[in-house]
Amino acid sequence: MTEIVTATQLAYDIEDVVLDRYQASAKEQQPSLCCPTEYEGNYLEILPQEIIEKDYGCGDPTRYVSTGETVLDLGSGAGKNCYIIAQKVGANGQVIGVDFNDKMLQLSRKYQSQIADQIGYHNTKFVKGKIQDLKLDVEEAETWLKENPITSIQQLGTFEAQCDRLRQGSPLIADDSIDVVISNCVLNLVRPQDKEQLFQEIYRVLKRGGRAIISDIVCDEDPSPEILNNPDLWSGCIAGAFREDLFLKMFEAAGFYGIEILKREDKPWQVIDGIEFRSLTVRAYKGKEGIGLERKQSIIYKGPWKQVQDDDGHIFCRGERMAVCDKTYQILTHPNSPYHQDIIPLPPYQEIPLEEAELYNCKTKAIRHPQETKGTDYHLTTNTPDDSCCSPGTCC
Numbered sequence: 001m002t003e004i005v006t007a008t009q010l011a012y013d014i015e016d017v018v019l020d021r022y023q024a025s026a027k028e029q030q031p032s033l034c035c036p037t038e039y040e041g042n043y044l045e046i047l048p049q050e051i052i053e054k055d056y057g058c059g060d061p062t063r064y065v066s067t068g069e070t071v072l073d074l075g076s077g078a079g080k081n082c083y084i085i086a087q088k089v090g091a092n093g094q095v096i097g098v099d100f101n102d103k104m105l106q107l108s109r110k111y112q113s114q115i116a117d118q119i120g121y122h123n124t125k126f127v128k129g130k131i132q133d134l135k136l137d138v139e140e141a142e143t144w145l146k147e148n149p150i151t152s153i154q155q156l157g158t159f160e161a162q163c164d165r166l167r168q169g170s171p172l173i174a175d176d177s178i179d180v181v182i183s184n185c186v187l188n189l190v191r192p193q194d195k196e197q198l199f200q201e202i203y204r205v206l207k208r209g210g211r212a213i214i215s216d217i218v219c220d221e222d223p224s225p226e227i228l229n230n231p232d233l234w235s236g237c238i239a240g241a242f243r244e245d246l247f248l249k250m251f252e253a254a255g256f257y258g259i260e261i262l263k264r265e266d267k268p269w270q271v272i273d274g275i276e277f278r279s280l281t282v283r284a285y286k287g288k289e290g291i292g293l294e295r296k297q298s299i300i301y302k303g304p305w306k307q308v309q310d311d312d313g314h315i316f317c318r319g320e321r322m323a324v325c326d327k328t329y330q331i332l333t334h335p336n337s338p339y340h341q342d343i344i345p346l347p348p349y350q351e352i353p354l355e356e357a358e359l360y361n362c363k364t365k366a367i368r369h370p371q372e373t374k375g376t377d378y379h380l381t382t383n384t385p386d387d388s389c390c391s392p393g394t395c396c
């Protein structure tokens with residue numbers, strides 16, 4: 001299990017403290033929660049001032065989203081990121097904001113119709129849920145609770161069973177349903193004991209090939225016990241900050257690949273007792289699981305590093321014709337892959353149909369001979385000089 005920053009025995013509940021602070025900050029802007037962030041200006045023009053100023057993000061994950069995508073925003077707050085993305089994904093895309101805070105949900109929904117009318121389509125919704133438990137529709141659970149108040153341990157058990165029924169029967173966010181999960185300054189607010197499940201939930205809801213783009217506050221050293229015991233620093237996005245190296249490892253442990261720092265602010269947002277807290281934006285992909293099939297594909301890693309290793313443990317040596325299975329070949333060479341610019345794909349001259357392909361384990365560092373790519377019957381000779389070679393524009 002990945003090491004995470006743990007709180008000491010606290011005299012308060014982190015979730016309560018976070019909920020209270022952000023209920024208040026939905027009503028009145030709290031400058032101490034604002035981390036300077038730049039968004040692409042043209043998307044802000046149509047947003048009401050109230051949404052613009054209740055911005056408690058620390059980065060801009062919205063700039064990495066494309067037309068037509070279905071996007072889930074974890075901890076959507078006033079809805080600013082969602083409304084920017086609503087314009088970017090267009091009428092064929094969809095945006096879902098999740099928050100567990102009624103005041104923020106009210107604020108984000110307040111301008112929903114107005115903004116939809118302005119952009120010309122309705123593609124955004126806000127739902128109530130905890131981001132570490134994205135199967136549970138909290139509004140549904142609360143409706144049930146109103147009709148079945150809990151006054152005994154037995155009724156608590158009945159409520160928990162009802163929550164499980166909701167999770168199974170009508171999950172708030174279904175498995176494999178989202179192209180991009182984004183979040184802006186929220187993951188740090190989740191209780192340490194729920195953080196591993198949070199990453200598993202992000203993984204669960206993404207489609208194969210989907211990606212997470214997360215801006216959050218990270219620290220360069222473990223927060224001190226004084227920091228961890230301060231409730232204001234929990235709700236202020238400091239005490240729960242991930243140590244930056246462990247943040248990337250959380251993605252790794254959940255099964256992501258192609259994990260990459262897209263932006264790391266030079267200047268810390270805050271420094272406490274010499275510990276620097278700054279904004280980091282990370283991208284990570286889902287979809288490296290599955291079997292390897294032999295279709296005689298190879299790749300050449302272009303460099304500049306002498307060799308590199310992917311999240312499955314494959315090592316690619318610069319300039320070598322590395323033999324890879326079909327799954328790895330697709331991951332490395334797909335135009336949307338985080339690797340494709342560093343890779344030269346070498347498909348076989350004669351394609352092997354998927355249904356004829358045999359199992360292949362490319363975990364070992366195997367070099368593929370050029371004759372395997374071309375086929376042993378390949379004896380073409382093309383080096384005879386020919387007049388047309390010297391006509392303008394045809395020379396090599």
Ligand SMILES: C[S@@+](CC[C@H](N)C(=O)[O-])C[C@H]1O[C@@H](n2cnc3c(N)ncnc32)[C@H](O)[C@@H]1O
Pocket residue numbers: 018019022023054055056057058074075076077078079080081098099100101104129130131132183184185186189190237
């Ligand atoms: C720092 S604000 C960021 C809001 C928004 N992403 C932005 O950029 O302005 C954190 C938001 O996450 C919500 N939040 C915190 N923990 C949550 C949790 N476990 N589940 C759902 N929402 C949560 C809060 O209610 C609040 O609206």
